[in-house]
Amino acid sequence: MLEWITQNFATLIALAAVLALVALAVFSLVKDKKRASGGCTGNCASCGLGCSCGKKKK
Helix, strand or coil, X not given: CHHHHHHCHHHHHHXXXXXXXXXXXXXXXXXXXXXXXXXXXXXXXXXXXCCHHHCCCC
């Protein structure tokens, strides 16, 4: 097993980099989707933003 890993080390590193980029892209898409969902509706019970948008600023 160790021999296989050493023989394919470069491929494994490239695979890890591609998987990290895909995960970053998915995270970014989900974050953008949440941001574009219309903002605060005033219903804190169903707020996905932790209701931070409804707090009054002093």
